[in-house]
Amino acid sequence: MTSHGPKGALQGCAEPLSSHYDVALLDLDGVVYLGGNAIPGAAEALGKAAGAGLRLAFVTNNAYRTPSAISAQLTRLGVAASPGDVVTSAQAAARLLAERLPAGSAVLVIGGTGLRAAVRERGLRPVSAAAAKPAAVVQGYSPDVGYAELAEGALAVEAGALFVASNADPTLPTPRGPQPGNGSMIRVIANATGVTPLVAGKPEPPLHAESVQRTGAKRPLVVGDRLDTDIEGACRVGADSLLVLTGVTTPAGLLLAPPGQRPSYLAEGLAGLLHPHPEVTAADGGYACGGWTARTGSLELTGSGDRIDALRALAAAAWAAPDLSPEAASAALRQLGRA
Numbered sequence: 001m002t003s004h005g006p007k008g009a010l011q012g013c014a015e016p017l018s019s020h021y022d023v024a025l026l027d028l029d030g031v032v033y034l035g036g037n038a039i040p041g042a043a044e045a046l047g048k049a050a051g052a053g054l055r056l057a058f059v060t061n062n063a064y065r066t067p068s069a070i071s072a073q074l075t076r077l078g079v080a081a082s083p084g085d086v087v088t089s090a091q092a093a094a095r096l097l098a099e100r101l102p103a104g105s106a107v108l109v110i111g112g113t114g115l116r117a118a119v120r121e122r123g124l125r126p127v128s129a130a131a132a133k134p135a136a137v138v139q140g141y142s143p144d145v146g147y148a149e150l151a152e153g154a155l156a157v158e159a160g161a162l163f164v165a166s167n168a169d170p171t172l173p174t175p176r177g178p179q180p181g182n183g184s185m186i187r188v189i190a191n192a193t194g195v196t197p198l199v200a201g202k203p204e205p206p207l208h209a210e211s212v213q214r215t216g217a218k219r220p221l222v223v224g225d226r227l228d229t230d231i232e233g234a235c236r237v238g239a240d241s242l243l244v245l246t247g248v249t250t251p252a253g254l255l256l257a258p259p260g261q262r263p264s265y266l267a268e269g270l271a272g273l274l275h276p277h278p279e280v281t282a283a284d285g286g287y288a289c290g291g292w293t294a295r296t297g298s299l300e301l302t303g304s305g306d307r308i309d310a311l312r313a314l315a316a317a318a319w320a321a322p323d324l325s326p327e328a329a330s331a332a333l334r335q336l337g338r339a
Contacts, residue, residue: 002014002020002240009280009287009315009316009319010263010264010265010266010277010280010289010312010315010316011240011264011265011277011279012276012277012278012279012280013265013276013277014276015276016052016273016274016275016276017054017221017242017265017272017273017274017275017277018048018049018052018053018054018273018274019052019053019054020219020221021054021219021220021221021240022054022055022217022218022219022220023054023055023056023057023215023216023217023219023220023221024049024054024055024056024057024220024221024223024273025057025059025087025208025211025215025217025220025221025222025223025239026046026056026057026058026059026223026224027058027059027060027202027223027224027225027226027229027230027247028058028059028060028062028070029060029062029173029247030173030224030225030226030244030246030247030248031223031224031225031244031246031247031270032046032058032074032077032079032270033073033077034246034247035173035174035175036073037077038077038078038079039246039269039270040269041269041270041271042079042246042269042270043077043078043079045269045270045271045273045274046079046080046270046273047078047079047080048274049270049273049274050080052274054273055215055217056081056085057085057086057087057211057214057215057217058070058071058074058081058085058086058087059087059088059202059207059208059211059222060086060087060088060089061088061089061166061167061169061201061202061207061229062088062089062114062141063088063089063090063093063111063112063114063115063118063140063141063166063167063182063201064111064112064113064114064115064140064141064142064143065088065112065113065114066083066113066114066117067083067084067085067086067087067088067091067114068083069114070083070086070088071083071085071086074086084214087207087210087211087214087215088114088118088166089140089166089167089200089201089202089207090111090114090115090117090118090119090140090166091118091121091210091214092166092200092201092206092207092209092210093115093118093138093140093164093165093166093200093201093206094115094118094119094121094122094124094138095122095200095206095210096164096198096200096206097119097122097124097136097138097162097164098122098123098124100136100162101124101135101136101162102135103123103124104123104124104125105124105125105134105135105136106124106125106126106127106132106133106134106135107119107124107125107126107127107134107135107136107137107138108126108127108128108129108130108132108134108136108137108138108152108153108156108161109126109127109128109138110137110138110139110140110142110145110149110150110152110153111138111139111140111141111142111145111166112140112141112142112144114140115138115140115142115166119138128149128152129152130152130153130155130156130159133156133159134156134161135161135162136161136162136163136164137153137156137157137161137162137163137164137189138164138165138166139153139163139164139165139166139182139185139186139189139197140165140166140167140182141166141167141172141181141182141185145185150185150188150189153189154188154189154192154193157189157193157195158192158193162198163189163190163193163195163196163197163198164197164198164199164200165182165183165186165197165198165199165200165201166182166199166200166201167181167182167183167199167200167201167202167207168182168183168186168197168199168201168204169181169182169183169201169229170183170184171183171184173248201229202229202230202232202233203228203229203230203232203233203235203236204233204236205233205236205237207233208222208233208234208236208237208239209237220239220240221239221240221241221242222234222239222240222241222242223241223242223244223270223273224241224242224243224244224247225243225244225245225246225247225248225249226247226248226249227243227249227253227254227257227261227262227263228261230243231243231257231261231262231263232260232261234263234264235260235261235262236260240264240265241263241264241265242263242264242265242266242267242272242273243263243265243266243267244267244268244269244270244272245266245267245268245269246268246269246270251311251333251336252326252329252330252333254266254311254315255314255315255318255319255324255329255332255333256318256324256326256329257315257319259319262315262319265277266308266311266312266315267308268308278290278309278312280312280313280315280316286300286313286317287313287316287317287320288303288313289309289310289312289313289316290303290305290306290309290310290312290313291303291304291305291306291309292304292305292309292310292312292313293313294310294313294314294316294317294318294332295317296317296320296321297317297321299314299317299318299321299328299329299331299332300335301313301314301332301335301336307336310336311336314332314333314336318332
């Protein structure tokens with residue numbers, strides 16, 4: 001049973017999330033692994049959640065790699081996964097195309113193996129040149145994309161081809177820091193033609209719809225580390241979500257989250273799937289969770305107990321405060337040593 005508590009606060013759940021939901025739709029980078037390394041405790045938590053009956057699906061905006069390659073990486077990291085457990089933005093983009101084009105239509109593919117395979121899976125014909133008169137252009141990230149491919153795509157879109165993007169992430173994480181992602185690359189064709197692409201990946205709804213259709217989920221839980229993709233995507237379709245603090249989003253970012261990017265639940269990591277989540281309650285001019293109370297307005301924090309409960313209370317108080325500044329969020333978090 002879930003409890004919604006005060007408007008704008010995190011939900012409570014009296015039973016472990018692994019028992020309350022039937023499928024976890026898990027983001028990958030920042031949730032299950034960082035770069036090539038598993039996040040500590042992630043594989044163990046997922047194994048226990050699966051053992052409790054929660055089905056796992058791995059949902060990624062990455063359109064470059066195939067589901068087979070991704071599932072092989074997960075298996076090497078100790079996470080049991082098959083290609084059928086992986087859902088990519090390439091697959092969502094290919095479905096979007098197949099819903100709009102006759103079977104066998106030529107599609108100019110700008111991207112990697114994963115995108116080409118997804119287009120073929122939907123009965124469409126990948127091509128590489130505008131001279132093939134493609135009915136659509138689909139673009140996904142690949143480190144090999146260069147001017148020649150983008151020029152062919154622009155020529156085709158200018159000639160009337162449907163323009164679809166796997167995702168619109170402006171950057172992608174790398175060991176050297178953020179680098180241009182597909183959202184930056186699609187601007188080349190968009191600027192050249194004046195055509196804005198249809199986008200399949202998070203936070204747009206097509207990837208969530210693809211995930212639900214492939215898994216048959218009735219009560220899905222979206223699990224992610226990014227407010228602007230994972231959590232916003234869940235909010236857009238009315239799905240519950242769990243934010244984990246193992247990736248991009250910081251505690252300060254959580255406190256500053258706008259209404260359309262606020263998660264249902266909060267946890268330090270994937271072990272949050274294995275436990276009940278306490279309710280956040282309105283209490284004497286503020287919000288309480290566990291042994292903590294955070295005052296609305298001042299964000300003064302009092303109490304003791306689990307630090308994640310303190311952050312849950314602070315989030316509710318912050319979300320109730322009008323025009324919270326980054327400075328006020330950092331000051332509130334310094335009470336926990338988490339600035």
